[in-house]
Amino acid sequence: MLYGYFAILVYILIALGFAGFVILASHVVGQRKSTATKLSPYECGMPTIGPTLRRLPIRYYIIAMLFLVFDIEIVFIYPWAVIYRSFKGFGFFILGEMLVFVGILIIAYIYVWRKGALEWE
Amino acid sequence: MELVYFLIEVVVKSIVVFACLMLTVAYLTWAERKILGHVQVRYGPNRVGPFGLLQPFADGIKAFFKEDLIPGRADKVCFVIAPMIVIVSAISLFAVIPFGNKLVLLGREIKLVIADVDIGILYIFGLASLGEYGVVLGGWSSGNKYGLTGALRAAAMMISYEVALGLSIIGVLMISQTLRLTDIVLGQGGGFWHWNVFLQPVAFVLYMVCGLAELSRTPFDMPEAESELACGFNIEYSSMKFALFFMGEYAHMVAVCAVSVTLFLGGWQPPIPALSFIPGVVWFLIKLVALIFFCIWERGTFPRLRYDQIMYFGWKFLFPLALINLVVTAIVLAIR
Numbered sequence: 001m002l003y004g005y006f007a008i009l010v011y012i013l014i015a016l017g018f019a020g021f022v023i024l025a026s027h028v029v030g031q032r033k034s035t036a037t038k039l040s041p042y043e044c045g046m047p048t049i050g051p052t053l054r055r056l057p058i059r060y061y062i063i064a065m066l067f068l069v070f071d072i073e074i075v076f077i078y079p080w081a082v083i084y085r086s087f088k089g090f091g092f093f094i095l096g097e098m099l100v101f102v103g104i105l106i107i108a109y110i111y112v113w114r115k116g117a118l119e120w121e
Numbered sequence: 122m123e124l125v126y127f128l129i130e131v132v133v134k135s136i137v138v139f140a141c142l143m144l145t146v147a148y149l150t151w152a153e154r155k156i157l158g159h160v161q162v163r164y165g166p167n168r169v170g171p172f173g174l175l176q177p178f179a180d181g182i183k184a185f186f187k188e189d190l191i192p193g194r195a196d197k198v199c200f201v202i203a204p205m206i207v208i209v210s211a212i213s214l215f216a217v218i219p220f221g222n223k224l225v226l227l228g229r230e231i232k233l234v235i236a237d238v239d240i241g242i243l244y245i246f247g248l249a250s251l252g253e254y255g256v257v258l259g260g261w262s263s264g265n266k267y268g269l270t271g272a273l274r275a276a277a278m279m280i281s282y283e284v285a286l287g288l289s290i291i292g293v294l295m296i297s298q299t300l301r302l303t304d305i306v307l308g309q310g311g312g313f314w315h316w317n318v319f320l321q322p323v324a325f326v327l328y329m330v331c332g333l334a335e336l337s338r339t340p341f342d343m344p345e346a347e348s349e350l351a352c353g354f355n356i357e358y359s360s361m362k363f364a365l366f367f368m369g370e371y372a373h374m375v376a377v378c379a380v381s382v383t384l385f386l387g388g389w390q391p392p393i394p395a396l397s398f399i400p401g402v403v404w405f406l407i408k409l410v411a412l413i414f415f416c417i418w419e420r421g422t423f424p425r426l427r428y429d430q431i432m433y434f435g436w437k438f439l440f441p442l443a444l445i446n447l448v449v450t451a452i453v454l455a456i457r
Binding site: 003004005006007008010012014015016018019020022023025026027029030031032033034036038039040041042043048052053054056059062063064066067070071075077078081082083084085086091093095098099102103106109110113118120 | 128131132135136138139143184185186187188189190192193194201204205208209212215216217235236237238242243244261263264265266267269273276277280281283284287288291292294295296298299300311315356357360361364365403428429432433435436437440442444447448451452455
């Protein structure tokens with residue numbers, strides 16, 4: 001059943017070819033007269049002061065880490081969700097398992113909230 | 122011989138879907154300007170062709186002939202790759218979306234979906250998140266303060282809402298017991314009361330709200346806040362590279378709406394079984410256009426939220442709501 005993935009590959013190649021062709025074509029067709037002013041960063045007409053790649057606020061890193069943790073937990077729930085109804089013979093066992101898992105997730109969430117990681121000043 | 126037929130089928134389906142998508146995206150730019158124009162009591166584009174219908178082509182030709190500028194402080198490789206990542210990830214989402222039921226042509230049974238893979242939803246979420254790399258790379262590699270700030274804001278907002286987005290569809294997975302999109306559509310057959318939107322109304326609202334945030338449309342268009350960031354992550358882009366970002370955004374919008382139609386609105390299934398003589402593709406398109414119209418309409422209606430409000434809303438309201446929805450769905454399914 002790898003045929004499906006082959007079809008996806010063909011389709012992505014078409015998309016890639018389109019994107020590459022468009023960028024190449026506009027590079028060839030469009031005019032090019034670059035001056036020093038034109039190549040400088042656009043800041044609404046003001047001359048740029050200092051480096052343009054500055055240090056980033058720590059908030060963004062925290063959000064990225066929180067995303068990683070919570071998104072991975074969610075991916076773990078996916079296979080459980082798919083087989084949930086067919087495992088009903090086990091009674092409430094499979095439901096209880098997931099409630100424990102989600103409970104741990106909620107404890108982590110409350111911890112993050114109480115620590116102030118979700119605050120933006 | 123079977124392999125040759127298979128190859129022809131794959132290539133033809135890919136090209137047809139790609140062409141239709143590009144045409145939709147082109148006219149979506151027209152439709153958005155036209156509808157927003159009428160929302161704001163003005164005409165919108167009306168000069169090029171009747172009702173401005175040729176406007177997308179005029180824009181395309183213009184973008185081609187504009188100067189293709191790479192700024193002096195830019196990281197050249199990343200700067201060129203970033204728009205390609207955005208458009209390719211947005212276009213390739215359509216590889217797994219079923220547009221209609223099977224079609225018999227020349228004695229061959231053809232499924233109206235490019236690739237009927239059994240991990241359809243995981244594929245969609247994986248590739249949709251890939252688009253964020255394009256946004257971040259584009260903003261970072263332009264060598265511009267506004268671009269960097271816009272890219273970071275966009276990335277932080279998108280990943281925050283992706284958590285709730287991923288949680289919101291788990292209820293649908295529990296009901297349909299599969300990750301394959303064609304099976305999810307088949308499970309919603311037999312009348313509109315079987316559609317997941319009525320079984321999972323909270324999940325549908327969550328999905329659409331988070332989808333709007335993923336698209337960074339109003340009220341979540343913080344990364345592009347014109348009044349403070351000039352244009353956000355694509356500030357230094359010009360010519361066709363800018364157009365690729367633009368098209369990628371609209372293709373992503375069509376994709377989010379198409380996934381929503383597939384998961385919640387019954388895909389190509391007719392609302393009542395008696396109407397099944399109308400081809401499924403027509404139903405799919407009707408639902409898709411309705412959702413896209415909603416996306417444009419709300420842009421004309423809502424103001425922009427402040428950035429901290431957006432983050433609070435995502436983490437402190439949508440995420441717990443999605444968790445509650447998940448637990449309640451599980452308990453109800455266990456009791457039944």
